[in-house]
Amino acid sequence: MDKILRVNMNDLTTTVEEVPTEWAGLGGRALTSTIVAKEVPPTCHALGPNNKLVFAPGLLSGTAASNSGRLSAGAKSPLTGGIKESNVGGTAAQMFARLRINALIIEGMPKGDGWFSLRINKDGVSIQEESGLLGLGNFAVIDALQSLLGKKTGVMAIGPAGEMKLTSANISVKDPSGKIRSHGRGGLGAVMGSKRIKFISIDDEGAPGIQIAEPEKFKAASRIFTKALMDHPVSGQGLPTYGTNVLVNILHEAGGLPTRNFTYGQFDGHEQISGETMHETIVARGGKPRHGCHAGCVIQCSQVYNDKDGQYLTSGFEYETIWGLGANCLIKELDDIAQADNVMDDLGIDSIETAVAFGVAMEAGILPWGDGKEVVRILRDEIGKGTALGRVIGSGAGAVGRTYGVTRVPVVKNQAIPAYDPRSVKGIGITYCTSPMGADHTAGYTIATNILNVGGQVDPLKKDGQIELSRNLQIATAAIDSTGMCIFIAFPALDIPECLPALIDMLNARFGATLTGDDVVGLGKTILKTERAFNLAAGMTNADDRLPEFFNSDPVAPHQAVWDFTNEEIDAFWNF
Amino acid sequence: MEPIHVTIKLFAHFRDGRFKEAEHQFAPGVDCRQIILGLGFRLGEMGIVMVNGQHAPLDYQLNERDTLALFPLVGGG
Ligand code: SF4
Numbered sequence: 001m002d003k004i005l006r007v008n009m010n011d012l013t014t015t016v017e018e019v020p021t022e023w024a025g026l027g028g029r030a031l032t033s034t035i036v037a038k039e040v041p042p043t044c045h046a047l048g049p050n051n052k053l054v055f056a057p058g059l060l061s062g063t064a065a066s067n068s069g070r071l072s073a074g075a076k077s078p079l080t081g082g083i084k085e086s087n088v089g090g091t092a093a094q095m096f097a098r099l100r101i102n103a104l105i106i107e108g109m110p111k112g113d114g115w116f117s118l119r120i121n122k123d124g125v126s127i128q129e130e131s132g133l134l135g136l137g138n139f140a141v142i143d144a145l146q147s148l149l150g151k152k153t154g155v156m157a158i159g160p161a162g163e164m165k166l167t168s169a170n171i172s173v174k175d176p177s178g179k180i181r182s183h184g185r186g187g188l189g190a191v192m193g194s195k196r197i198k199f200i201s202i203d204d205e206g207a208p209g210i211q212i213a214e215p216e217k218f219k220a221a222s223r224i225f226t227k228a229l230m231d232h233p234v235s236g237q238g239l240p241t242y243g244t245n246v247l248v249n250i251l252h253e254a255g256g257l258p259t260r261n262f263t264y265g266q267f268d269g270h271e272q273i274s275g276e277t278m279h280e281t282i283v284a285r286g287g288k289p290r291h292g293c294h295a296g297c298v299i300q301c302s303q304v305y306n307d308k309d310g311q312y313l314t315s316g317f318e319y320e321t322i323w324g325l326g327a328n329c330l331i332k333e334l335d336d337i338a339q340a341d342n343v344m345d346d347l348g349i350d351s352i353e354t355a356v357a358f359g360v361a362m363e364a365g366i367l368p369w370g371d372g373k374e375v376v377r378i379l380r381d382e383i384g385k386g387t388a389l390g391r392v393i394g395s396g397a398g399a400v401g402r403t404y405g406v407t408r409v410p411v412v413k414n415q416a417i418p419a420y421d422p423r424s425v426k427g428i429g430i431t432y433c434t435s436p437m438g439a440d441h442t443a444g445y446t447i448a449t450n451i452l453n454v455g456g457q458v459d460p461l462k463k464d465g466q467i468e469l470s471r472n473l474q475i476a477t478a479a480i481d482s483t484g485m486c487i488f489i490a491f492p493a494l495d496i497p498e499c500l501p502a503l504i505d506m507l508n509a510r511f512g513a514t515l516t517g518d519d520v521v522g523l524g525k526t527i528l529k530t531e532r533a534f535n536l537a538a539g540m541t542n543a544d545d546r547l548p549e550f551f552n553s554d555p556v557a558p559h560q561a562v563w564d565f566t567n568e569e570i571d572a573f574w575n576f
Numbered sequence: 577m578e579p580i581h582v583t584i585k586l587f588a589h590f591r592d593g594r595f596k597e598a599e600h601q602f603a604p605g606v607d608c609r610q611i612i613l614g615l616g617f618r619l620g621e622m623g624i625v626m627v628n629g630q631h632a633p634l635d636y637q638l639n640e641r642d643t644l645a646l647f648p649l650v651g652g653g
Contacts, residue, residue, distance in 0.1 A: 233623070234651035242588055244652030249587050253645045255629045271596075275652075276588060301652070319652045445653050452651045453624055457631065491651050558629055 002100045005125045007118060009195045010049065010108030016124045019102050025511070027059035029085040030482035030527050031103055032074025036083055037530045039105070042538035046078035046187075047165055047194040049109040055096070055156070056104075058087075058484015062097025062210045063218070065506050066226045067486040069093045069294035071173065077186035078194075079167040079353070079396055080413040080438040082535040084186035087481055089293030090173030095154045096120075097484075098207040106195055115196045120154075121203040130198045135160060137346035137384075138172045138180050145201055146178060154202030159348025162189030164386050166394035168353040169193060172345065177304075179315050181293050184350040185440060186415065187396075213512030221505035228499035229298055232492035234454060239301040239488060240290040244319035246275035247419075247447075248326070254451055254460065255558045256424040259327045260369065261359035262410045262417070265424050265556045267327035273334050278305070278317070281334065286310050299488050305338050314342040320441070323419045324355020325375060329362055336372025343379040349394060354379075356397040356416035364404035408550050413438035413540070423551055423561040425450050425460040430470035430565070433545045434573040436531035442487050444474035448494060455494030461561055467573050475524035475576075482523065483507065525576060532574065542571050577604050583643040584611065588650050590621075602638065609634040611644060623649030 002024075004017040026034055032054045044050035053075045060068040071093035077084035096104070099122060110116065117130040133141050138159045145155050154174060161169035169189030170182040183189070212218045230236045238246060248270050251257035255265035271277060282289050288304040293316060307313040317338060325337045344351045358375055361367060366389070367374045382390030392403050397416040401409030410417040415438025422429025427446030435443035446469050450460035458465045473490075480487060483503065492499045500517065508515055535544070551563035579601040586594055594615070602611065608625050612634070624647040625632050638644065 233649040238588065238648065238650030239652065242650065242652075246588055246650045247652040250624065250647055250650070253585070253587075253626055253629055253647075276591065442653060447653065448651065451624070453631075453649070454651060459631070461630070487653065488651075 002102050005101055005104045005120065007104070007106045007125055007127065008108045009106065009110045009116070012110065012127050014125045014127060023102070025513070026482065027061070027102065028056055028070065028072040028087065028482040028484050029074070029478060030523060031056040032072045032085050033083060033527055033531050035103060035105060036074045036076065037534045040076050042076070042534050044076060046076045046081065047190060051076045051191055051194070053106040053188065053191045053195060054103055056102060057093035057096040059482060060506060060510060061093040061484035063212065063506070063510060064296065065222050066229055066296055066298045067489055068484045069296055070484045070486055071096065072481065073171055073183040073188050075188055075191045076538070077188070077438070078165070078190045079187040080415050082413055082438065082538055082540055083436055083531045084188060085437065085481065086183040086185045086188055088173050088181045088183045089297070089486065090175045090181040091294060092154045092156055092173050092202055093484060094295065095202045095204040095207070098204050098209050100208055106197065109194060110196050115198050117198055118200040119203070120200060122206045133198055134163065138348050139346050141199055142174050142178060142180070145199065149201055149203065154204070155199060157199035157348070158189045158192050159346060160384055160386070161347045161349040161394055162193040163198070164391065164394070165190040165193045166349065166383070166391060167399070168350045168357070168394050168396045170348055170350050172348050175293050175316070176295055177291070177315065180345045181316060182345070182350070184352060186437065189348050212510055214509040218506055218509035221502045221509060224498050225502035225506060226298055228492040228496040228502065229489060232496055234452070234491040235299045235488055239299050242275035242279050243301050243303050243317065245278050245317070245322050247319045248274040248323060249276065250451060251420060254424065255556070256421045256451065256460065257323065257327050258410070258419065258421045260330055261328060261363045261408055262421065263408070265421050266558060267330070269330070269332035270327065272332045273322050273326035273337065275319070278334060282306070291315060297486065299486065301488060307335065307338070313338045314345065317341055318351070320419045321351040321355060324352055325358065325372065328355060328359040329375065330370035331372040331375070332370065333372050336376065339376050340372065340379060343376060343384070347379065347384055349383065352418045353396045353416045354393070356410060356418070357393050357400045360397050360400040360406050360409055361393055361404070363408060364400065364406050366404070409548060411439060412547060413544055415439045420447055421556055422547055423556045423563050424559050426463060426565070427458060427460065427466040427469045429547060429551070429563055430466050430570065430573060431474060433547055433570050434470065435474060436528065436535050442477070444470045444477055445487065445490065446470055446473060448491065454491050461559055463565060463569070467569065471573055471576060474528060475521055477524070478527040479520045479524035482527065542567070545570055580604055580606070580638065580640040582611070582638050584615070585643065585645040587645065587647045590617070590646055590648055605637055607635050607637045608632055608644060611638070612646065617646070621648060623647045
């Protein structure tokens, strides 16, 4: 039986429920957003008893489909005050799927000060009191749980940042190497911390496994899909070789690499932190240039980055993190950024929000521009120990700006703007403005078409076609986020005609359904509208769909571009 | 006629066995296509062609002190 696990922290009870018919065809983001919209009062306090934390594997998670192992987490976001979905690789989604758990819903809040953990297995979910692992970082938690419960155990945990309910706190998920992937954005780790759950362990021993309605059809479609992923130059070659960080040099060249807290569009240290340099460094130090964040990933954009002595420093070292501390904070040493990435993983804190917060902190004069060692110190000794300064920075870019009176604060809906300057890459600005998630590049990745010439070409410096581009991508992304697919399948999906039909064929073969392309688009639209309706009911208005005003007034070099969309033009995004 | 000076930047695996950045001289009127072919690339390998930080078509004619940046088809996010 497919089931929903429900955990009530008010009275420490758990139940196993049948999946209601209206949720039966939903997975991933479609399911988390539907549940949050239905069950969470939009005006509740995100860290109060009325918020709920929902996890759901994608529709294809647990199957043999390539790149289908993403897990969605959803709740009302303490960072944005709106609805949030954040998805992640790691091993948990596939375990959920094999256990036939469509969703885990955590509600309420315990009385007293005690902490708890959840254990999931074939019999359901149980609640334990927890004290031994409190205060520990994610790496120690995972190590301890692996010795206690075995190497294969799945782990979803919060670090000290989540325990402190910092609004940048993420939920960390164990990856196949025993390291960490993160539900990074929107402070979902704080929601888990507010329910005083330190970790969730998963044991899929004796799991019933996935049932495929039409196995032969599934296999055939899966083969075509995987071939498309391997054939496309981005997913087949570029990502596995250079990782996402290949973008540093491209965005620098295009003048869209936000530098010195979004003052300039180019960074003179770009070569030192580029994907090309990173690739050479990884190879020279015996790291791994390619690595999958979950079993079944054939793209493998991730990597293992070693230090000078050949010892593990970090993995899943992403463009956004490297940009954020690199160009945006003027740090030129990749090793310092890698060290910071490792500490952020251990503390359980979003590396985008935190990097942008450091940029604002440097603008405020709290630490010097480009001082990577001081960034690592502040992470460890201030955020890690919960000092006042640490809590301010750990509460995100908006909080730093408000506390120190900085006006150049790159956030939308209080969530930090990542990695692409919206003045010189205008399509992504529309995504930042309109996504119900707050500024989020993954919500509708127009960089593909604005900069990378994937899925056609739309001039990044002009307004023409950007609204439509962002809308189409946001609709498609909402649907992809529901399948459990990694967003990077979008590169082949945009360019290779067989790719998307094969994905739909897999869905149909998995469930014995008869979905068409239109149904999938319809699903994407419904998800976006559901999320937007939640935000409006939470008190947001069209005025929240805006970039900070400095983007209108301060031109960004080298193209001297400004953000020049009118409010009416932006609002037209929602005409669908 | 005086030759024009163009800075050429290569990225990702385009650098393998070639160079990162170099200044070349060309006859006036040279376009992106001619330079790309002259460097031994196939047109089908080109992901992004930028002149002075803006996407340029293959028949774009370069001017003195232009910068031509060539990327294979790569991506991230
Ligand atoms: S391509 Fe990268 S993000 Fe996507 S599943 Fe593979 S390792 Fe994870």
